[in-house]
Amino acid sequence: MKKFLLLLLIISYWGCEKGMDDYRNAKPASEVPVSTYDFLKQQGDLYDTLVLLIDRTKLTDTLKNQTVTFFVPQDISIATALYNLNFTRSKLGYKGNWTLDSVPLKVWDSLLRRYIVRGVVNADSLRYADGTDLISLYGHAMNGKTSGTNASGAVNGGTQLVLYSDKNDSRFSKDWSVATTQNVDVKTKNGMMHILESKHVFGFTSFVGKAFPESLEPLQGPFLGYPIPIPGIVEAPDYDEGGEGIAYHDNDKGNTGGQYRNEDVDMENCSEGNTDGGSPGGRYNVGWTRGSEWLRYTVDIAEAGDYKVEIRVAGPGGGIVHLLIDEVDMSGPITFPDTGGWQNWQGVFANVKLPAGKHYLKFFIEKSNFNLHRYIFKKI
Structure with missing residues (x-):
């Protein structure tokens, strides 16, 4: 089962002779005979950090035995979030040396749960003009919406992807933070997975502010940059x-x-x-x-x-x-x-x-x- 999803995608890619852009958005032949948690754990270094955080935040049972849909952030998304955090800390005069362990566990817990919703949510259930409002495990308002890709010049003629959005407590879509899926509708024994693109930054736009509240304070110091x-x-x-x-x-x-x-x-x-x-x-x-x-x-x-x-x-x-x-x-x-x-x-x-x-x-x-x-x- 190790790297099962990746193998499925490769078979689909070579069998259909798609271009790389279509492959990136391709919908996998999508069912795995294990739980969501076990599937992620079997992928080895693709999701090592994510699985570690799942264990630390006591979400293991949720992703093993409860019926949920997981919009899966990749390890690189978590690494990018940590990079942004340390960059912000250094710009504000703090040491830019924080690791996973430096961030309070409640921050990882709060944000990781934004990627999980109760029940099975597949792409077909999100085919509305304004998408479908979803509620994360801690009751945070999210939104899921399908979006077509273009193929051979045909608008929306390619595969479908899902836009998964943190609504940021606003009903106006211009205020939302949007993550795009890389693959959708991967069915597991206890629910559904949608894999987010690697360019997504973990936590949407909330990670740095929650992990390092000082970054939300007004910039202080001389207006000219020097006393x-x-x-x-x-x-x-x-x-x-x-x-x-x-x-x-x-x-x-x-x-x-x-x-x-x-x-x-x-x-x-x-x-x-x-x-x-x-x-x-x-x-x-x-x-x-x-x-x-x-x-x-x-x-x-x-x-x-x-x-x-x-x-x-x-x-x-x-x-x-x-x-x-x-x-x-x-x-x-x-x-x-x-x-x-x-x-x-x-x-x-x-x-x-x-x-x-x-x-x-x-x-x-x-x-x-x-x-x-x-x-x-x-x-x-």
Whole structure:
């Protein structure tokens, strides 16, 4: 029985003299006299990893003795998922050395069950325009749908394959994650198998997020890719990456001015512009400010000591702000005057004592009726 399915496919291929593309989608002469589990185990290294995970997640009895349909992911699909996981970890500054054992067992269990549905589901039962909604072992919503292949120029004149989709909790097909079968309708003693293509990534789009939840958090760090040096100019629009509550707080949704960044901080073109050849953020100003809003910047302070900071502001109502380093108030209240217009820019000065090294600089707005362009730090 070892590699029984593969032998059947080879016989079908040579007997019909099909091209390789037709062979890839070919429907096997499809019945094996063993359980789904035993068939996979007999394939040796084709499904070694998959069988190991089945055993660890206690799905052995399900695939041996219960009537189920298994949309079978190949070992290469699992290897690809692990590669993607380690790539993501390394990009976010973690060690990219995770193995099967590093991933919590509940993740393997939860995702592996998405490939198994109760009862016998063959391709003929999925021949509907919108497919057939299916429920996995843990009650997750899936969908199965047949799709024709082309043969010798005839549209849908070739063999049928199945599109097996994770609905991602959405009724709109545009949000679904789709896996394509390589072979369909392999009948076993206790149900049915459909073999997924090797290019399918295990877990659809959920594996990395479930195995490594940190990957779902907003990207955090300096917006420019490096800490902003002090002494120097900190452009107000160049606040950190990280999103609401991490890199900024804004009291209303959306960027009212619609410029520079697609977040909730409001920005517009600045008449004062960027005359010093610095960051592109210098061409814009933060506007529509309100009390309790704040912006955070990762800065690298060259030397501890006293600095003079010039804050460039414009507005008819003035305001009160504080500068904090690592959540410690370094400035006390800084009061802004009425400058006579939303683009009538004026410098407001304050002295602050700063520590050396990399720190978070926070600009906190206590009272507001002004636009904000930049902060200019000079060592005293």
